[in-house]
Amino acid sequence: MRRVTLLLSIVFFVILIGCSEDDVVTPHERFDKYVEHWSNQEFSKMYEMLTPESQQEYSTENMVDRYTKIYEDLQISDVTISYTKLSDDELETSLEEGTATLPFTVEMNSMAGPISFEYEAKLTQIDEGEDEESLNWFVSWDPGFIFPEIKDGGEIGISTTEPVRGEILDRNLMPLAINDTVWEIGIVPGNFDTDSDIEKVASLLNMSVEAIDSQLSQGWVTEDTFVPLRKVPESNEELLNQLWEIDGIMGSEATGRVYPLGESAAHLVGYIRQITAEQLEEKDPEVYSPNDMIGNTGLERVYEEQLKGEKGVRIYVTKEGEEDITLAEKEVKNGEKIVTTIDANIQEEIFNSYDGEAGTTAAIHPKTGETLALVSSPSYDPNDMVYGISQSKWDSLQNDPKNPLLNRFTSTFAPGSVIKPVSAAVGLQNGSIDPNETFEIEGLTWKPEGWSDYEIRRVSESNGPVDLRDAIVRSDNIYFAMQALEMGEDAFLNGLQQFGFGESIPFEYPIETSTVSTSGNLSDPVLLANASYGQGELEISSLHMATAYTTFLNDGNMIKPTLLESEETSQVWQEELITKEQADIISEALRGVVTDGTAGYAKNANLPISGKTATVELKLTLEDEEGAQNGWFVGYPTEDQDILIAMMVEDVHELGGSSIAVEKVTDILEKIK
Structure with missing residues (x-):
């Protein structure tokens, strides 16, 4: 009898297990589905799987909407839920009793980093119909499923810590862009004479009267309230002194972005401004918010990612009368310090030498490639751009015929005769130019056989046969046109390409690519001849020009060329363009330009200088008799070769042609050496 009873028990257990696996939904199967919805953040479907008691206690607003808001606010992603399944014995008991408890672990990512917690899910078996197959499992839910810390109440809080923007420094750690003390200028209404002083304040702060009125009329403003209007750099003493004289004007110290070199480095360093709606759409919402400042131009824009840093974020639970509980925290990461190879003193010296004239200059260390200055003139004050520029001043900048908003050092220009040493190097390398070969050239003009009315013109007649040195020293256009036509388009074009024409210059700051022509070829003989002495359609940037030398x-x-102190120096961009002997031939000729040629002003300097001049004719058509002129001088100390300056001055027709550039570069070298 006992054996029969035991056998029946075993049969019953097998039947029970069989039913639970084949016909009855197990708590495992049900919770797997719940977990799937949770991982996909399908909160409405999760709500449908709650017990009636849970649904009665927590409405969809309390559960679904709260889940949605919290997960969106905390930027929850990659939700993973894992749990340990019940043993066979535990499963049998749960099927018999209609309840099951499943401990689980939740892991997720948030705006403040990973969050994980452990909790228990209690499932209840409920009959949804008349037969056994209608039995199903439902979850007893409470807010602890979101985070255990809020099971019995509490609110989720988020606090952020703004990163400190990285500073931009020159090679000597002098500031180019820093976070410095600025004055937050504001009004205390009770002490301010709105009728008589508001227009004066508006004018001084480059604001409209309407904008100030709007600030003063806000609901929270009282007679004794300090109402902030605008920040003013501490260095602007003249403006601050005028503001302090007005009753009701007060200031509080704050921190802001300041550009100590002002106009001298505006195009190079750039400035920051509040992010626009368009930029915000393109940027990572985890990094940028609507009130953030962003690099708008210059180095501020080029190195925005490094300078910006990362916000610190803390997610916590707050309960009345209790200490806050931290759920996740990401430490603030301040922006990186950018140390450049720029020399602030040289940058200012070169900019000041322009004295308002238009042009661009690149100064580099010719042995290491370190960029010492990148200048564009005229310019603007980047501090105005950050702290408010008046409409009239903005209009003045935009309407200025010299275009101070244009960054000239990133642009390309016709180089004129400063390209001749490069043309000489191309011919020496491919063997088409013999430095000792002379040409008998008569008169100031020359026209190859078969040309129509167009002639090549040189600036002065030679006193005898012309060789390579004489052609560089006296800047003989005819000599170089003859040589280019003799070597042909393919050889000359190939040589220019080896010097980097048509190739992006390997430089941290984006610089326009130098070009040989609009079409990229020199198949027209006139274009080929003109290109040999830097006219026609040939264009090059000042930095590329300096680099070529x-x-x-x-x-x-x-x-x-390099821009960052961290970059390896003395790297070779193009190797063995010419031999050492050929380089010496050109170097000796460049010294001759000063001692015997077109750069005579530099001959009287207190140090020996070498270089090459150019007066570029900017004719609209080949038939134009006369047009505007740009003047170039590429110069360097002949002996102590630690700086090379490529300067271009625009519209030099009435300034003495290229001699104005020679004078400026010479004076700069004398001051800094």
């Missing part, structure tokens, strides 16, 4: 000071290797 490093070839003559480094035994035929063109050095790669």
Whole structure:
């Protein structure tokens, strides 16, 4: 009898297990579905799986809407839920009793980093119909499923810590862009004479009267309230003194972005401004918010990612009368410090030398490639752009015929005769130019056979046969046109390409690519001839021009320009463009330009200088008799070769042509050496 009873028990257990696996939904199967919805943040479907008691206690607003808001606010993603399944014995008991408890672990990512917690899910078996197959499992839910810390009440809080923007420094750690003390200027209404002083304040702060009125009329403003209007850099003493004289004007110290070099480095360093709606759409919402400042131009924009840093974020639970509980925290990461190779003193010296004239200059160390200055003139004050520029001042900048908003050092220009040493190097390298070969050239003009009315013109007649040195020293256009036509388009074009024409310059700051022509070829003989002496459609940036000249000071290797102190120096951009002997030939000729040629002003300097001049004719058509002129001088100390300056001055027709550039570069070298 006992054996029969035991056998029946075993059969009953097998039948029970079989039913639970084949016909009856197990708590495992039900919770798996719940977890799937949870991982996909399908909160409405999760709500449908709650017990009637849970649904009665927590409405969809308390559960679904709260889940949605919290997960959106905390930027929850990658939700993973894992749990340990019941043993066979535990499963049998749960099927018999209609309840099951499943401990689970939740892991997720948030705006403040990973969050994980452990909790228990209690499931109840409920009959949804008349037969056994209608039995199903439902979850007993409470807010602890969101986070255990809010099971018995409490609110989720988020606090952020703004990163400190990284500073931009020159090679000597002098500031180019820093976070410095500024004055938050505001009004205390009870002490302020609105009728008589508001227009004066509006004018001084580059604000409209309407904007100030709007600030003063806000609901929270009282007679004794300090109402902030605008920040003013501490260095603007003249403006601050005028403001302090007005009753009711007060200031509080704050921190703001300041550009100590002002106009001298505006195009290079750039400035920050409040992010626009369009930029906000393009940026990562975890990094930028509507009130953030962002690099708008210059180095501020180029290195925005490094300078910006990362916000610190803390997610916590707050309960009345209790200490806050931290759920996740990401430490603030301040912006990186950007140390450049720029020399602030040289940058200012070069900019000031323009004295309002238009032009651009690049100064580099010809042996290391370190960029010492990148200047665009005229300019603007970047501090105005950050702290408010009046409409009239903005209109003045935009309407100025010299275009101070244009960044000239990123642009390309016709180089004129300063390209001749490069043309010479191309011919020497491919063997088409013999430095000792002379040409008998008569008169000031020359026209190859078969040309129509167009003639090549040179600036002065030679006293005898012209060789390479004489052609560089006296800047003979005819000599170089003859040589280019003799070597042909393919050889000359190939040589220019080896010097980096048509190739992006390997530089941290975006610079326009230098070009040989609008079409990229020199198949037209007139275009080919003109290109040989830097006219026609040939264009090059001042930085590329300076870089090309490093070839003559480094035994035929063109050095790669660098901008950051962290970059490796003395890297070769283009190797063995010419031999050491050929480089010496050109270098000696560049010294001759000063001692015997077109850069005579530099001959009287207190140090020996070498270089090349150019007066570029900017004719609209080949038939134009006369047009505007740009003047170039690429110069460097002949002996102590630690700086090379490529300067271009615009519209030099009435300033003495290229001699104005020679004077400026010479004076700069004398001051800084």
